[in-house]
Structure formats: C-alpha cells, structure tokens
Amino acid sequence: MKTLPTVLITGASSGIGATYAERFARRGHDLVVVARDKARLEALAARLRSECKVAVDVMQADLTKPGDLSALETRLRDDARIGILINNAGMAQTKGFLEQTAEGIDSLITLNTTAVTRLAAAVAPRLAQSGSGAIVNIGSVVGFAPEFGMSIYGASKAFVLFLSQGLNIELAPKGVYVQAVVPAATRTEIWERAGVDVNTLPEVMEVEELVDAALVGFDRRELVTIPPLHVAGRWDALDGARQGLMSDLRQARAAERYRPQV
Template identity: 70%
Template sequence: MTTIINMDPAREESNPMAASPSVLITGASSGIGATYAERFARRGHDLVLVARDRARMEALATRLRQESGVAIDILQADLTQPGDLAAVETRLRDDARIGILVNNAGANVGGSFIEQATDDVARIVALNTTALLRLASAVAPRFARAGEGAIINIGSVVGLAPEFNATVYGATKAFVLFLSQGLSLELAPRGVYVQAVLPAATRTEIWERSGADINTLPAVMEVGELVDAALVGFDRREAVTIPPLHDAAQWEAYQAARQAMLPGFWQEHAAARYQTARS
C-alpha cells in the first residue's frame, strides 16, 4: 500500500542540496514527526512526509504549504511491509534533493516481556530498528559521495536504562544510539552529520497506542519543546542530543568512563578474577 502524491519533478538539479535540502521524515502524521515537519517547513525546507495515515499527512501538508509556501510530497507507507519500505528506500537513493533524513517512525507495545506476544515485539523490532537501518543504509552512500547530508535518528533515554522496564523497546532504542554513534564516526569525516536524539517521556500518541496512561507519569515533555531542543542540538552538530538531561557533564562522564575501558578490551588472556588455579 504505497502511494505517492503531489510530486513536483521540476526542480533545479545543478546542486540539489546547496541551499535548503528537502527533508524526508518518517512517522510524519503526528507527534514528533509532524512537529519536525512544521519546524523544517518554517526553515524553508521542502518535505517528503512518510507515514501510514495519508489523510492526516494531507491535512498537515495543506496547512504547511499555506503557512510556509514549501513543496510537500506525501509517501504513504507502512515501514513494516517490505514493499512499502523498499519504495521509501528507492526515493532516498534516487532523489538528490533530499539532504536530511529524519528517522522518527517507531512504536511500542504494552506489558512485560513475558506478556508481550512474539509477533507484536517482532513488529516493534522491524519498525524501530530494521526500517531505520535500511533507510539510513539507502541514503548514506549518496550523502557520502556528495560530501554533505544529515541523518537524524530518534532514539530514547530508555535505551540507556534497562531499569525503566521496557525491555524490547529499550533494546531497539539502544540499537538506534549505537548505530548513530557508529555512523557518526564513519561518516563525519566524509561531510555527513548523524545525530541521535534521546527523548524521555514526551506527549505523543505512542503511549495510548501501547495501552499506557500518560497521565500516570511524573513528568512529560511537550512535543514542541522536545523538537525545538533537538534542533538546537542539530544546529550545534551534536552527535547525541538528550533534551531532558540538564547536566551535560553527566553524559560526558558516562562517555569518558566507557572510553576508559576500551584499551582493556584488547587482551590475550582473561582477567585475573576469571582465571582458576592451574595445576
């Protein structure tokens, strides 16, 4: 079920990303994705909106065209379906106007791990990790050849905290963070910027869809504030942006502690604490 509408092929092709590159945003029908669309439209970027709900994307596109005068294409796709995912990959590979990918589409399912149906968690993994990976893989080689471009991957602080009791969702977000950091190390020298954004609880529809009551949470960030903060990090070219973290030194200490272990990993023998007495 892939539908493309409002295509506008007549664009200058001499240097498609020179001024304001187009932005492709997944999960663009509501919440974080729709807010990214609004913010990038205000900045003068043309958009490609990707989500399952075409009616909501059409309503958003109509409003943003009127408010900002940007061109907006709509690509209806369920990123858990191979055919739909392939269509978005093709668009990213072939459309040289797209210079920013916002990998935002994601979902969760309620309950503990032993309560969650295997098929349900497999769909979460497919959307939160496989689709995100494939879209980044589709566009990164073109960006690297061009020597410019940006990939924004929406992760979560849950990926840092198994204590939050969201085992599968948190594991997918840990994947997003690791992938983003690895891509940043690989692609930054080639002119490609990769940003991982780690929200905490944010007022979006993901809570209702997973059967959770957002009103029971102690603190919830509004989506506009989350995206605005993430874009400050984007403009600063941060590799990892954590909008709810007030003390940046905590993240720096976490990174320093992790990096301090790296030399110790290259060892011929097991650490003394794991060695048994030998006869």
C-alpha cells in the same frame, strides 16, 4: 541563492515527526512526509503548503512491510533533492517481556531498528558522495535504562544510539552529519498507542519543546542531543567510562578472576 535540502521525515503523521515537519517547513525546506495514515499526512501537507509555501510530498508506507520499506529506500537513493533524513517512526512496547507475541516483537524490532538502519543505509552513500547532508535518529532514554522494564523497546533504542555513534565515525569524515536525539517522556500519541494514559506520568515534556531543543543540537552539529538531561557532564562521564573500559581490555588473556582454579 542555494536551495535548502528536502527533508524526509518518517512517522510524520503525529507527535515528534509532525512537529519536525512543521519546524523544517517554517525554515523553508521542502518535505517528504511518511507514515501509514495517509489522510493525516495529506492534512498536514495541505496546511504546511499553504502556511509555509513549501512543497510537501506524501508517501504512505508501513515500514514493517518489506514492499513499503523498499519503495522508501528507492526514493532515498534516487531523489537527489533529499539531503536530510529524520528517522523518527517508532513504536513503544505494550506490557512486559512475558506477555509478548512473536508478531509484536517482530513489528517493534523491524520498525525501531531494521527500518532505521535500512533507510540510513539507503541515503548514506548518496550523501557521502555529495559530501553533505544529515541523518537524525530518534532514540530514547529508555535505551539507558534496563530498570524501566521495557526491555525490547529499550534494546531497540540502545541500538539506535550505538548505530548513530558508529555512523558518525564512518560518515563525518565524508561530510555527513549524524545526530542521535534522545528524548524522555514527551506528550505524544505513543503513550496512548501503548495503552498508557500520558497524564498519569509524573513529568512530561511538551513535544514542541522537545523538537525545538533537538533542533538547537542539530544546528550546533551535536552528535548526541539529550534534551531532558540538565547536567551535560553526565553524558561525557558515561562516554568517558565506556572509553576507560575499552582501554582496560586485554584481548590475549582472560582476566585473572576468570582463570580456572587448579
């Protein structure tokens, strides 16, 4: 029987990442679970080892710290059992742009974009070499919505979607599947961590429903999975409009409306 690939999940100590860990363990995959809170990871690992009879390795890492990030890159490069990366760890934005600190901006951008990109870059060459494997990146509908007033978080999630689309174009021909998962409000600790009471939100998806829907997309090898989007054609229309815009670019000359009036 073919052995299932090991799944490395960042941000597995709670919320979406912990739920992915449980779902992949139930499917019989061995896991590497990563986050800062070692005690929570150990408790999750012990439960999944006993309930699902899979091997679970715990890696404590703060992905905003250069040394921890490079240790994880090394693991992804060298451990040939790891065939699926769930790039899930992320943080939301507290308060508006005018209230940001340099440290806060750095942490958010490093965790939500730099770490995601570097971990994908660490594993991709090995997966491409083997002609198999998957990289799943967790975006957010906030990446479609500058209106939400979470400009840095939204920009980081727009980055995740673009990165996923670009990686799919580069890696799919080599046999590597890349999925962007785009949740809307989901009941996890991210809200409390950002100082928002999740119960004040008008609509929230339960985390199990979100991850199970994302896995339906994963099993279909869908490129962009937006569980809360009920009219699937909306995404096709958005992507079609983007391609239409590209077809109307003329590189050699500025458009008539931008020609200086003489």
